[in-house]
Amino acid sequence: MEFQETPGAGAWGEWNPTEDSARPLRGKHRVLKPRGGLARSSTVLGVGVIAAVGAGGIATAQDRPQVAISVPSLPDLLGGGDHGAGAAAQADSVTVPRQADGEQDAPTRSHGDAGEALRHRILQQAESQQDAAESQARAEAERVARESAAQEARSKKEAAEQEAEAARAAAEKAAAEKAAADQAATAQAETKAAADAGPGGGSSVKASGGWSLPTSSYTLTSHYGDSGSMWSSGHHTGLDFAAPTGTPVKAVGGGTVVSAGWSGAYGYRIVLRLQDGTEIWYCHLSSMAVTSGAVGAGDTIGRVGATGNVTGAHLHLEVRKGGSTVDPLSWLTARGLDV
Known part of the structure; x- marks a missing residue:
């Protein structure tokens, strides 16, 4: 290859390719790129068109006015000559979409x-x-x-x-057991009472003058006037005969049953009014045999129990005159009864 030095140029002046220097080497095509200019080859043109379409969109590019771009032909690039207006005059005309002002x-x-x-x-x-x-x-x-x-x-x-x-x-079982025990105690008490009565049919509990003890097989536990917190009045108002549940309760004298039923802390209670107006209260009974009407001395009117406010089975006996209580022990003893 020959390099022709142009006057006024530097050490490497303008290079003008010849037919030998522009011939492809080993079968490969080589496009020479002039220094200081734009390579307007078909490849560059394709890249420019793709860039323009990608920036504005395919649809947008088709709707915009066309802009002419001049590209020099290959002989102009390979041969010498002016790279200015002459090359531009022979360039192929290619149009690309142009965007309007302010829409870039x-x-x-x-x-x-x-x-x-x-x-x-x-x-x-x-x-x-x-x-x-x-x-x-x-x-x-x-x-x-x-x-x-x-x-x-x-x-x-x-x-x-x-x-x-x-x-x-459990409650039903306990109630059944208690009922059975009460029934057994009642039967035992009746048998004992019958034995105590003897052939006379209960004459042993009677005393001369037509008076009778209120029950049998008993033990005196609390006397009239005893004090303590167990009684609401602060002292005991009667006489307690502790006896097995079911033990017969007798009328102490002839009179009339004027009241029989539940009476709060007294439990089941029978009130016997004697001929002189004295009232005998039989309290905490388990059952009542007579609830009204006349009775005679020694007649069974109920049975010992543990109803109401009690600590065990017993008969609470009260004697009342004119609404006031008197000592039952003194009252019974005054009528010839050995309590």
Whole structure:
């Protein structure tokens, strides 16, 4: 290759290719690029067109007015000559879309806005799906909690019902055992009372003058006037005859039963009014044989029990005159009864 030095140029002056220097080497085509200028080859043209279409959009580029671009022919590039107006006159004419003034950034903004809107929609959809999943998880947890609470409540209710049933069964059993014990005690007391009565049919509990002891087989436990917190008045108002439950209770004299029934702390009570108006109260009875009408001395009117406010089975006997209590022991003894 020959390099011709142009006067006034530097050490490397202008290089004008010859036919030998421009011949392809080893079968490969080589395009020489002049220094200081734009390589207007078909490849560069294609890249420019693609860049223009990509920046403005395919549809936008087709709608814009066409702009002519002049590209020099290959012989002009390979041969010598002027690179100015002559080369431009022989250039092939290629047109590309031209954007209007003030619209150069419009495609970019449009694409950016569309991308931002798409990203925003995707984020909204993701958030909606996450919220739905969290709501479903909360609903499932609440359902499981409600079912667990309902199951626990049912279990507690069943346990309470079982305990109540067991308590009822135990109470019924205790009541049955107590009833059986009371019945046995009553039968034993009746047998003993019959034995004490002897052939005379109960004449042993009677005294001269038509008076009778209120019961038999007893033990005196509390006397009239005893003080203590067990009595609401602060002292005892009667005489207690402790005896087995079911022991017969007798009328101390002839009179009329004027009251019979439940009387609070006295339990089951019978009030016998004698001919002189004296009232005899029989309290804490287990049963009442006579609830009204006339009775004679020694007649069975009830049985010893433990009803009302008591600490054990006994007969609480009160003697009242004019509404006031008197000592039953003194009153019975005055009528010839050996208490």
